[in-house]
Amino acid sequence: MDTNRMMSLASLIKARDSGKAKPELMVALCRDAIARNDDRIRAFTHLAPPSAVPGDGPLAGVAIGVKDIFDSFDQPTTFGSIAYEGFQPLVDAAIVELARRRGASIIGKTATTEFAFFSPAPTVNPRNPAHTPGGSSSGSAAAVAAGMIPAAIGTQTGGSVVRPAAFCGVTGYKPSFRLLPTTGMKHFSPSLDTVGLFAAGVEDVALLAALLTGRDLAVPGEFPGFDPANIRVGLYRCAQLETADPAMRSALERAADLAADAGFDVGEIGEPEALARARDAHKTIQDHEAGLACGPDLARYREQMSQVLVRTIEAGQAIAPSDYDAARRRAKHGRNATSALFREVDILLTPSAPGAAPLGLETTGDPRFNKLWTLMGTPAINIPGFRDEAGMPLGIQAVARFGQDKTLLAVAAMLERAFRA
Amino acid sequence: MDTNRMMSLASLIKARDSGKAKPELMVALCRDAIARNDDRIRAFTHLAPPSAVPGDGPLAGVAIGVKDIFDSFDQPTTFGSIAYEGFQPLVDAAIVELARRRGASIIGKTATTEFAFFSPAPTVNPRNPAHTPGGSSSGSAAAVAAGMIPAAIGTQTGGSVVRPAAFCGVTGYKPSFRLLPTTGMKHFSPSLDTVGLFAAGVEDVALLAALLTGRDLAVPGEFPGFDPANIRVGLYRCAQLETADPAMRSALERAADLAADAGFDVGEIGEPEALARARDAHKTIQDHEAGLACGPDLARYREQMSQVLVRTIEAGQAIAPSDYDAARRRAKHGRNATSALFREVDILLTPSAPGAAPLGLETTGDPRFNKLWTLMGTPAINIPGFRDEAGMPLGIQAVARFGQDKTLLAVAAMLERAFRA
Numbered sequence: 001m002d003t004n005r006m007m008s009l010a011s012l013i014k015a016r017d018s019g020k021a022k023p024e025l026m027v028a029l030c031r032d033a034i035a036r037n038d039d040r041i042r043a044f045t046h047l048a049p050p051s052a053v054p055g056d057g058p059l060a061g062v063a064i065g066v067k068d069i070f071d072s073f074d075q076p077t078t079f080g081s082i083a084y085e086g087f088q089p090l091v092d093a094a095i096v097e098l099a100r101r102r103g104a105s106i107i108g109k110t111a112t113t114e115f116a117f118f119s120p121a122p123t124v125n126p127r128n129p130a131h132t133p134g135g136s137s138s139g140s141a142a143a144v145a146a147g148m149i150p151a152a153i154g155t156q157t158g159g160s161v162v163r164p165a166a167f168c169g170v171t172g173y174k175p176s177f178r179l180l181p182t183t184g185m186k187h188f189s190p191s192l193d194t195v196g197l198f199a200a201g202v203e204d205v206a207l208l209a210a211l212l213t214g215r216d217l218a219v220p221g222e223f224p225g226f227d228p229a230n231i232r233v234g235l236y237r238c239a240q241l242e243t244a245d246p247a248m249r250s251a252l253e254r255a256a257d258l259a260a261d262a263g264f265d266v267g268e269i270g271e272p273e274a275l276a277r278a279r280d281a282h283k284t285i286q287d288h289e290a291g292l293a294c295g296p297d298l299a300r301y302r303e304q305m306s307q308v309l310v311r312t313i314e315a316g317q318a319i320a321p322s323d324y325d326a327a328r329r330r331a332k333h334g335r336n337a338t339s340a341l342f343r344e345v346d347i348l349l350t351p352s353a354p355g356a357a358p359l360g361l362e363t364t365g366d367p368r369f370n371k372l373w374t375l376m377g378t379p380a381i382n383i384p385g386f387r388d389e390a391g392m393p394l395g396i397q398a399v400a401r402f403g404q405d406k407t408l409l410a411v412a413a414m415l416e417r418a419f420r421a
Numbered sequence: 422m423d424t425n426r427m428m429s430l431a432s433l434i435k436a437r438d439s440g441k442a443k444p445e446l447m448v449a450l451c452r453d454a455i456a457r458n459d460d461r462i463r464a465f466t467h468l469a470p471p472s473a474v475p476g477d478g479p480l481a482g483v484a485i486g487v488k489d490i491f492d493s494f495d496q497p498t499t500f501g502s503i504a505y506e507g508f509q510p511l512v513d514a515a516i517v518e519l520a521r522r523r524g525a526s527i528i529g530k531t532a533t534t535e536f537a538f539f540s541p542a543p544t545v546n547p548r549n550p551a552h553t554p555g556g557s558s559s560g561s562a563a564a565v566a567a568g569m570i571p572a573a574i575g576t577q578t579g580g581s582v583v584r585p586a587a588f589c590g591v592t593g594y595k596p597s598f599r600l601l602p603t604t605g606m607k608h609f610s611p612s613l614d615t616v617g618l619f620a621a622g623v624e625d626v627a628l629l630a631a632l633l634t635g636r637d638l639a640v641p642g643e644f645p646g647f648d649p650a651n652i653r654v655g656l657y658r659c660a661q662l663e664t665a666d667p668a669m670r671s672a673l674e675r676a677a678d679l680a681a682d683a684g685f686d687v688g689e690i691g692e693p694e695a696l697a698r699a700r701d702a703h704k705t706i707q708d709h710e711a712g713l714a715c716g717p718d719l720a721r722y723r724e725q726m727s728q729v730l731v732r733t734i735e736a737g738q739a740i741a742p743s744d745y746d747a748a749r750r751r752a753k754h755g756r757n758a759t760s761a762l763f764r765e766v767d768i769l770l771t772p773s774a775p776g777a778a779p780l781g782l783e784t785t786g787d788p789r790f791n792k793l794w795t796l797m798g799t800p801a802i803n804i805p806g807f808r809d810e811a812g813m814p815l816g817i818q819a820v821a822r823f824g825q826d827k828t829l830l831a832v833a834a835m836l837e838r839a840f841r842a
Contacts, residue, residue: 071717073717073721084511087511090505090508090721091717091718091720091721091722092717092720092721093717094713094714094716094717096717097716097717097720098713098716100720101716101720178611178612181611181710181713181714182611183608183611183713183714183717184717187604190599190602190603190604191599213742214741214742215742215743216743289602292515292519292602292604293515293602293604295515295518295519295522296492296494296512296513296514296515296517296518296604296605297512299512299513299518299521299522300494300511300512300513301512320635321634321635321636322636322637325824403746
């Protein structure tokens with residue numbers, strides 16, 4: 001399939017700041033790209049009517065697509081659910097308002113699976129429309145991949161940022177837990193729900209995070225004083241690794257080799273027992289919390305919800321609090337083990353998904369390589385660059401210690417260049 | 422002032438289960454008490470129209486008042502703000518739906534300060550209407566104190582459960598962080614916002630928590646196998662203690678003496694340096710998060726918000742992320758120090774507030790004795806029983822280790838009996 005060139009946020013901002021691109025034109029370009037492409041990609045559920053583009057602010061001229069589980073005061077918000085058709089919140093979600101306050105234009109709402117769970121959105125994968133774009137942030141990943149917008153906002157409760165980014169061949173960044181605010185999002189599992197960002201490449205997503213939050217997260221091309229020999233990169237030998245596709249396993253080995261070639265201190269690291277146990281706690285925590293958080297929806301809209309969602313919420317409500325508490329203790333032990341792990345290594349490399357995007361639109365793929373890191377609250381990122389024999393993207397996931405987002409982004413930017421070279 | 426006798430949830434449930442009280446009658450009694458009293462107490466902002474009372478469920482017949490920062494699908498939800506007058510959510514908050522699922526009747530919405538911050542509600546203190554009931558859960562505490570309902574739901578971000586409970590002479594229980602779900606509440610500071618419960622006495626609030634959550638939290642009159650000699654109770658000598666009123670300091674000393682008389686292993690315990698520093702981090706964390714969580718309200722409704730709220734949100738938006746991160750690190754060190762503290766002691770005793778409810782309705786009092794424990798996520802409870810010379814309640818706060826809610830409730834129930842004896 002003929003894919004548009006992706007829009008680089010960093011290049012756009014540079015053009016704007018040098019006077020070569022006016023904010024109004026930057027947003028108009030996106031509207032045009034959406035008009036030309038979204039009939040076949042179906043990444044957007046709603047487009048904002050044309051309005052004045054802010055001329056000021058660090059994100060002036062940046063058109064952002066927002067996953068439709070975030071409230072927006074000027075656009076419908078349906079959570080991917082027919083139950084909420086036509087729902088119009090009074091105020092924005094915090095991350096949406098923050099983006100506007102920085103000058104961004106919220107150009108539209110992007111498709112999500114129902115309640116950001118598993119029932120697919122209509123979006124197709126821009127790399128091959130017969131394949132899923134992944135989920136639940138399907139539209140956010142696809143809109144960036146198709147070159148319609150330079151940036152999008154999504155969420156991850158299991159693997160909903162890193163996995164669709166991998167399947168679509170873009171960068172998806174799940175920051176440390178709570179680095180971006182969740183107020184005004186449709187919660188599924190509040191102790192897991194994490195706001196994440198999509199952009200074409202690592203430098204782009206880091207710049208987006210920096211300009212949104214005012215944090216020192218940008219990783220421009222050169223890294224003065226950054227010596228990869230001081231960064232310990234560990235190929236993570238978790239038990240799941242054997243379940244990945246051969247193409248993905250090869251890509252991961254190749255990624256580690258390229259990291260070594262780029263000067264990083266590369267080794268292998270096994271999975272501590274406590275982390276294997278923590279992974280299994282994810283489902284209990286997620287489902288119990290969904291039983292509470294989505295109980296009100298079930299009570300009012302059961303007939304308008306999918307069977308898989310109804311069953312998951314009901315099963316969550318049947319989980320004994322003692323089982324939930326035990327799962328939280330396993331998660332806590334896992335976080336302690338994670339802290340210990342990151343004394344031995346700075347960056348872990350693992351697959352972003354078991355393989356490339358599965359054929360078909362009935363499922364959005366499997367979060368088995370993502371959910372542990374969501375539960376641990378550690379920052380994680382999909383680094384694009386590899387492809388399988390059919391040309392579909394294979395994503396490598398890098399993970400760092402909680403709070404070490406800057407290191408993660410800087411290393412990922414270097415690795416991305418190494419992977420693409 | 423002539424105050425009604427408070428309604429005991431435990432007694433009502435016992436009467437219901439023995440067939441002496443029908444759920445319908447139990448709720449009707451509350452409607453009647455509200456009709457007779459709320460013109461002067463002003464605890465309710467909205468009353469649900471009479472409707473069918475569930476005959477089944479552990480909370481059948483229990484009329485619950487819900488702080489008006491929780492969404493309710495059948496009643497307006499205004500967050501104590503004129504900006505949201507007439508707002509009607511589509512679905513309940515998670516805790517509201519959970520209460521209904523257990524059979525409770527949501528009898529009305531209770532008054533809150535604006536956005537659960539400091540601008541007072543019209544509610545008066547049922548013990549003396551010239552005094553504040555405390556805030557921000559003003560209506561929830563006052564409605565229980567005035568004998569209008571047996572149970573109410575509130576929230577605490579600084580001291581908004583324990584303080585109004587103390588001022589009104591009821592039990593206010595702030596569980597371990599996230600024990601009760603926050604989905605569908607109006608957030609101010611998501612890493613602090615904690616759902617809490619009000620009832621007449623400790624046994625009542627423990628039963629409410631048990632029946633709501635299905636957890637083993639009930640503490641009926643007798644405690645087989647519970648030996649107070651094995652429970653180390655520490656009078657907490659924090660620096661703030663010197664700033665409490667003399668009457669409060671005397672009450673705390675007396676509380677410690679009575680605890681010793683009741684057989685507990687009572688001592689004194691100083692405040693670790695790390696906890697003093699953590700207390701100071703509360704404001705930075707709260708305000709920065711409010712800048713994000715309430716930014717959308719400020720963007721849309723600035724003219725309809727109080728000056729103090731506008732200034733707080735704007736100040737929060739001006740806090741540098743690095744200062745926020747430093748405050749979160751101080752909080753984390755504080756949580757480690759709290760864990761260490763609770764290896765030396767099982768229960769801490771501190772004032773619930775600097776003294777009795779201040780005269781006047783212009784302020785809701787000072788959370789200086791509460792906010793540290795909100796930040797630490799530890800369970801805390803106001804134990805009523807003491808009074809000052811004017812007959813106004815003086816509350817003693819008990820605090821336990823995170824997750825030790827059952828121990829806290831069991832000890833508090835014994836202490837309550839000792840205080841009242």
